[in-house]
Amino acid sequence: MTTTQLTQHYSQQFDADLNQIRNQVAQMGALVEEQLQHALIALQSSTPAQAKEVIANDYKVNAYDVDIDEQCTRILALRHPTASDLRLVLAVIKTTADLERIGDEAKRIARMAAHINARYTGSNLNNRIEHLGRQVGTMLHRTLQAFMQLDIAEAIAVAREDDRVDREYEGLMRESMTYMMEDPRAIPKLMDIIWSARSLERIGDRCCNICEYVLYFVKGKDVRHISLEKIQQTFAG
Amino acid sequence: MTTTQLTQHYSQQFDADLNQIRNQVAQMGALVEEQLQHALIALQSSTPAQAKEVIANDYKVNAYDVDIDEQCTRILALRHPTASDLRLVLAVIKTTADLERIGDEAKRIARMAAHINARYTGSNLNNRIEHLGRQVGTMLHRTLQAFMQLDIAEAIAVAREDDRVDREYEGLMRESMTYMMEDPRAIPKLMDIIWSARSLERIGDRCCNICEYVLYFVKGKDVRHISLEKIQQTFAG
Numbered sequence: 001m002t003t004t005q006l007t008q009h010y011s012q013q014f015d016a017d018l019n020q021i022r023n024q025v026a027q028m029g030a031l032v033e034e035q036l037q038h039a040l041i042a043l044q045s046s047t048p049a050q051a052k053e054v055i056a057n058d059y060k061v062n063a064y065d066v067d068i069d070e071q072c073t074r075i076l077a078l079r080h081p082t083a084s085d086l087r088l089v090l091a092v093i094k095t096t097a098d099l100e101r102i103g104d105e106a107k108r109i110a111r112m113a114a115h116i117n118a119r120y121t122g123s124n125l126n127n128r129i130e131h132l133g134r135q136v137g138t139m140l141h142r143t144l145q146a147f148m149q150l151d152i153a154e155a156i157a158v159a160r161e162d163d164r165v166d167r168e169y170e171g172l173m174r175e176s177m178t179y180m181m182e183d184p185r186a187i188p189k190l191m192d193i194i195w196s197a198r199s200l201e202r203i204g205d206r207c208c209n210i211c212e213y214v215l216y217f218v219k220g221k222d223v224r225h226i227s228l229e230k231i232q233q234t235f236a237g
Numbered sequence: 238m239t240t241t242q243l244t245q246h247y248s249q250q251f252d253a254d255l256n257q258i259r260n261q262v263a264q265m266g267a268l269v270e271e272q273l274q275h276a277l278i279a280l281q282s283s284t285p286a287q288a289k290e291v292i293a294n295d296y297k298v299n300a301y302d303v304d305i306d307e308q309c310t311r312i313l314a315l316r317h318p319t320a321s322d323l324r325l326v327l328a329v330i331k332t333t334a335d336l337e338r339i340g341d342e343a344k345r346i347a348r349m350a351a352h353i354n355a356r357y358t359g360s361n362l363n364n365r366i367e368h369l370g371r372q373v374g375t376m377l378h379r380t381l382q383a384f385m386q387l388d389i390a391e392a393i394a395v396a397r398e399d400d401r402v403d404r405e406y407e408g409l410m411r412e413s414m415t416y417m418m419e420d421p422r423a424i425p426k427l428m429d430i431i432w433s434a435r436s437l438e439r440i441g442d443r444c445c446n447i448c449e450y451v452l453y454f455v456k457g458k459d460v461r462h463i464s465l466e467k468i469q470q471t472f473a474g
Contacts, residue, residue, distance in 0.1 A: 062462040069459065073327065080317040090310065093327070094334070177424055184418040191414065198435075222306065225299040 014079055021071055021092055022148070025099075028064035029144040032099050035061065035106040036140060036203070040133040042113035043196060044126070054110035061103035068096045084217070091217040095147060098206040102140065105199040105206075112192040112199075125179065125193055128172045129200075135165050136200045136207075143207040152218050155211035159228055165204040172197050251316055258308055258329055259385070262336075265301035266381040269336050272298065272343040273377060273440070277370040279350035280433060281363070291347035298340035305333045321454070328454040332384060335443040339377065342436040342443075349429040349436075360416055362430055365409045366437075372402050373437045373444075380444040389455050392448035396465055402441040409434050 035054055042051035072089050075081060081089055139161050146154040176190050176197075215223045215231065223231050272291055279288035309326050312318060318326055376398050383391040413427050413434075452460045452468065460468050 059462070066459050066461065073323065076313060076327075077319045077323055082314045086310065086314055090313075090330070093330070097331070097334070177428065180417060180424050181421040184421050187414055187417050222303055224303065225296070 014081075014085070017071075017075055017079070018085065018088060021068060021075070021089075024064065024068050024071075025092055025095060026144070026148055028061065028068065028096060028099055029147070031057075031064065032061055032103045032106065033137070033140055033144065035103055036109075036137060039106045039109040039113060040130075040137065042110055043133070044130055046113070048114045051110040051113040055107055055114070058103055058107045061100055065096050065100040069093060084220070087217045087220060091213040094213050095210050098209045102203050102206050105203050108199045109196045112196045115192050125172070125175060125190075128168070128175065129193060129197060132165070132168050132172060132197060132200050135161070135168060136203050139165065139204055139207045143210050146211060146214050150214060150218050152215055155214040156228070156232060159208045159211045159231075162204045162208050165201060169197055169201040169204075251318075251322070254308075254312055254316070255322065255325060258305060258312070258326075261301065261305050261308070262329055262332060263381070263385055265298065265305065265333060265336055266384070268301065269298055269340045269343065270374070270377055270381065272340055273346075273374060276343045276346040276350060277367075277374065279347055280370070281367055283350070285351045288347040288351040292344055292351070295340055295344045298337055302333050302337040306330060321457070324454045324457060328450040331450050332447050335446045339440050339443050342440050345436045346433045349433045352429050360412075362409070362412060362416065362427075365405070365412065366430060366434060369402070369405050369409060369434060369437050372398075372405060373440050376402065376441055376444045380447050383448060383451050387451060387455050389452055392451040393465070393469060396445045396448045396468075399441045399445050402438060406434055406438040406441075 035057060038050055039054045041047070042054065072093050075089055076086075079085075139158055142154060142158045142161075145151070146158060173194065176194050180187050180190050209224075212223050215221065221234070223234075226234075272294060275287055276291045279285070279291065309330050312326055313323075316322075376395055379391060379395045379398075382388070383395060410431065413431050417424050417427050446461075449460050452458065458471070460471075
C-alpha cells in the first residue's frame with residue numbers, strides 16, 4: 001500500500017469505529033426507551049411481574065454504558081480524534097451517562113409499580129400520571145432521533161417541550177397534596193405516585209441534557225446553563 | 238534547545254496543565270461544599286436571605302463546570318494523553334459533571350429553605366434532617382479529599398458510608414409520612430422537608446460516583462455497577 005492508501009484505510013477504519021459507536025448508542029437508547037415503556041405499563045396496569053422484569057433488565061443498560069465508555073476511551077487513546085470527531089466521542093460519553101440514569105429512573109418507577117398493589121382510584125391522578133408518562137416517553141423518543149440524525153432544530157424543540165413537562169409535573173404534585181390532605185390513609189400510595197412523577201420529571205431533564213450534547217457536537221458550542229431563548233438566537237438561520 | 242530538552246519542556250508543560258486542572262476541580266469542590274453548607278444552615282435557621290444567596294451563587298458552580306470541561310477538551314485535542322493521563326482527564330470531566338449536579342441539589346435545598354417560613358416544630362424531624370445533612374456534608378468533604386489525594390482506601394470507605402445515609406433517609410421518610418397522616422395540614426411543609434432529604438440522599442449517590450472515578454483513575458478499572466464487596470476483593474492488598 002502507498003502512504004495515501006494507508007491514510008485512506010486508516011481514516012475509513014476510524015469512520016467505521018465512530019459509526020459503530022453511534023449505532024451502539026442507538027441500541028442502548030432503544031433499550032432504555034423499552035424499559036421506560038414497560039415501567040409505565042406496569043405502573044398503569046399494576047402488574048408486579050412486568051415491574052420485576054424491568055428491574056431485572058437494568059443490568060443490560062449498565063452493560064451498554066460500560067462497553068460504550070470503554071470503546072470511547074480506546075478511540076481517544078489510539079486515534080487522537082480532534083475537532084468534530086473529538087466532540088462526537090465526548091458527546092457519546094456524556095449521552096450514555098444520561099441514558100444510563102434514565103434507565104435508573106425507569107427502574108425506580110418499576111419499583112413503585114411493584115409497590116402499588118392497587119391503583120389509586122377515585123381521582124384524576126391516574127390519568128395525569130399516564131399523560132405525563134406519554135409526554136416524557138415522546139420526549140425521550142424525539143431526543144434519541146435528534147441524536148441519531150444530528151438534528152439541532154429537533155433538539156431545540158425537544159428542550160422546549162420540557163417546560164410543558166415541568167408544568168404538568170407541578171400540577172400533578174399540587175393535586176396529590178390535596179388528596180393527601182383529604183384522605184391521609186392514602187398517603188403512602190400517593191407518595192409512590194409522587195416519586196414516579198418525580199422520576200418522569202427527571203427523565204425530561206436528562207433528555208434536555210442529551211439535546212444540549214447534540215448542539216455541542218454539531219455546533220461546537222457548549223450550551224449548558226444558557227437559556228433556550230439565547231440558544232435559539234445563537235443558532236437562528 | 239535539543240530534542241531531549243524540547244521533549245522535557247513539553248512534558249513539564251503537560252504536567253503543569255494537568256495539575257492546574259486538578260487544582261480547579263479542588264476549587265470547584267470547595268465552592269460546592271460551601272453552597273451545601275449554606276443551604277443546610279438556611280434550612281435549619283429559616284433565613285430566606287441566606288437561601289437566596291445560595292440560589293444566586295449557583296452560576297459560579299456552572300461556570301467552573303464549563304471552564305474545566307473546555308480545558309479538558311483542549312488537552313485531549315492538543316496533547317493526546319494516553320494511559321493514566323487520559324484516565325485523569327476523563328475522571329475530571331465526569332467528576333465536574335457530578336459536582337455541578339451536587340450544586341443543583343444544594344440550590345434545590347435552598348429553594349425549600351426559602352419556602353419554609355417556620356421550622357416544622359413539635360417533632361424529631363428537624364434533628365433528623367440536621368443529622369442527615371451533617372452525614373452527607375462529611376461524605377462530600379471526604380469524597381473531595383479522596384479525589385485530591387487519590388486515596389482509594391478512603392474512596393471505598395466513603396462509598397460504604399452511603400448505605401448509612403440511605404438508611405437514615407428511609408427512616409426520615411417513614412417518620413415524615415406518620416406526621417403527615419397525624420396532621421394533614423402540615424403536609425405542604427413536610428413535603429418541603431421530604432424534598433430536601435431526597436436531595437441529600439442524591440448528593441450521597443453522586444459522592445459515590447466520584448469515588449468510583451477515583452478508583453477508575455488510580456486502578457484503571459471501571460467499577461461502576463459492581464458491588465462494594467467485589468470492589469474490595471479486587472483492590473484488597
